[in-house]
Amino acid sequence: MKLAISITGNSLQSAFDPRFGRAAAFCVVDSESGEWTVHENPALSASGGAGVQAAQFVAKLGAQAVVSGAYGPNAFDTLSPAGVAMYLAPTGESLTAAAVLELFRAGKLTQAQAATHEGHHGGHH
Amino acid sequence: MRVVVASGKGGTGKTTVATSLALVAGDATRFLDCDVEAPNAALFLQPQLDTRQEVGILLPVVDESLCTHCGRCAEVCEFHAIAVVGKRTLVFPELCHGCGSCTLNCPERAITERLDVMGVLESGFAGGVDFAHGIMNVGEPMAVPIIRQLKKAAPAQPFRVEIRDAPPGASCPVVESIRGADYALLVTEPTPFGLHDLKQVADVTRELGIPAGVIVNRDGIGDNAIEAYCAEAGLPILLRIPMERRFAEAIASGRTLVDAAPEYRPRFEALLQTITARVNA
Numbered sequence: 334m335k336l337a338i339s340i341t342g343n344s345l346q347s348a349f350d351p352r353f354g355r356a357a358a359f360c361v362v363d364s365e366s367g368e369w370t371v372h373e374n375p376a377l378s379a380s381g382g383a384g385v386q387a388a389q390f391v392a393k394l395g396a397q398a399v400v401s402g403a404y405g406p407n408a409f410d411t412l413s414p415a416g417v418a419m420y421l422a423p424t425g426e427s428l429t430a431a432a433v434l435e436l437f438r439a440g441k442l443t444q445a446q447a448a449t450h451e452g453h454h455g456g457h458h
Numbered sequence: 459m460r461v462v463v464a465s466g467k468g469g470t471g472k473t474t475v476a477t478s479l480a481l482v483a484g485d486a487t488r489f490l491d492c493d494v495e496a497p498n499a500a501l502f503l504q505p506q507l508d509t510r511q512e513v514g515i516l517l518p519v520v521d522e523s524l525c526t527h528c529g530r531c532a533e534v535c536e537f538h539a540i541a542v543v544g545k546r547t548l549v550f551p552e553l554c555h556g557c558g559s560c561t562l563n564c565p566e567r568a569i570t571e572r573l574d575v576m577g578v579l580e581s582g583f584a585g586g587v588d589f590a591h592g593i594m595n596v597g598e599p600m601a602v603p604i605i606r607q608l609k610k611a612a613p614a615q616p617f618r619v620e621i622r623d624a625p626p627g628a629s630c631p632v633v634e635s636i637r638g639a640d641y642a643l644l645v646t647e648p649t650p651f652g653l654h655d656l657k658q659v660a661d662v663t664r665e666l667g668i669p670a671g672v673i674v675n676r677d678g679i680g681d682n683a684i685e686a687y688c689a690e691a692g693l694p695i696l697l698r699i700p701m702e703r704r705f706a707e708a709i710a711s712g713r714t715l716v717d718a719a720p721e722y723r724p725r726f727e728a729l730l731q732t733i734t735a736r737v738n739a
Contacts, residue, residue, distance in 0.1 A: 382553045385539070385550055407550055
């Protein structure tokens with residue numbers, strides 16, 4: 334499965350970023366082969382609607398699932414119809430993307446069934 | 459001539475100044491209360507509000523039978539308020555600013571628009587003053603579209619002077635209230651808060667290229683920091699209103715300053731003449 338993990342850096346060894354819309358980048362990794370690529374998140378500098386933009390971005394990258402620490406209502410409402418599954422990784426520990434991948438392979442990640450927090454609504458009003 | 463009364467800090471006396479200025483400006487004056495989150499000028503001017511109009515923004519409505527999910531709408535949306543994922547086009551109303559870019563750019567003409575009501579405009583005469591204000595619905599996040607439509611609404615009569623009572627602060631609603639004005643009256647008070655927020659709103663007027671002057675309300679309290687700043691920034695101090703209990707009492711009971719203290723009528727007339735001269739210079 335093609336998995337997009339939110340990260341703070343530029344490789345599979347980078348730290349997991351618990352934010353989805355405002356993640357620095359996404360590490361797209363094939364959960365079987367372990368092949369990975371990194372893509373900067375274009376929504377990082379968005380003035381608003383970061384969740385929607387990041388969700389469209391990972392969907393276009395062909396990810397079938399994402400792993401992050403939280404999903405806002407707009408991210409959830411974009412990823413769901415896109416058919417992208419949303420997994421939650423623990424946010425309290427400092428994990429690398431590689432460690433998150435291992436947790437996924439071991440079946441230790443839960444899926445988000447709804448948005449995990451309220452919207453941030455724009456930001457520049 | 460369009461004059462906006464702004465302040466940065468809330469409660470410095472914007473409405474006190476704006477309403478008294480409107481009363482001395484007399485007939486052929488238009489008054490716009492742009493503080494759509496908490497309009498209060500009507501309490502002082504007591505207009506007969508006989509016209510009412512719902513206002514808001516136009517939200518896109520996507521006809522899925524015409525949509526090819528090409529993604530053009532999502533590309534052009536600066537606010538990420540419309541998204542295309544797979545065979546679905548999603549609209550996020552709370553992110554939409556109603557700019558119409560998606561509708562305009564849709565190659566299939568699959569997008570129509572519907573009015574999302576965010577508040578109302580009310581208008582009517584207060585003596586000879588053509589008065590209008592906007593009232594934003596509780597829970598709405600954006601005041602700017604309402605202020606924009608308040609400014610665009612057709613006046614009931616040709617006007618010589620338009621006076622806009624701006625909201626407090628220095629963010630988007632204040633910028634929209636100031637935009638297009640010929641002169642900005644910045645009402646402040648001689649306190650650190652008054653000065654701090656005066657600087658912010660003075661920066662906004664400078665950025666927009668609108669000449670400005672300062673009115674010091676509650677003069678006599680605090681220190682001389684306002685004078686120092688105004689001298690440095692090249693802002694003229696046009697009027698001082700001292701801290702007096704009788705003013706506070708009058709305003710608390712819904713009276714205007716020029717009504718409660720008629721000696722201020724000539725001072726406001728002089729203020730209006732000064733502004734007119736500066737605008738026409």
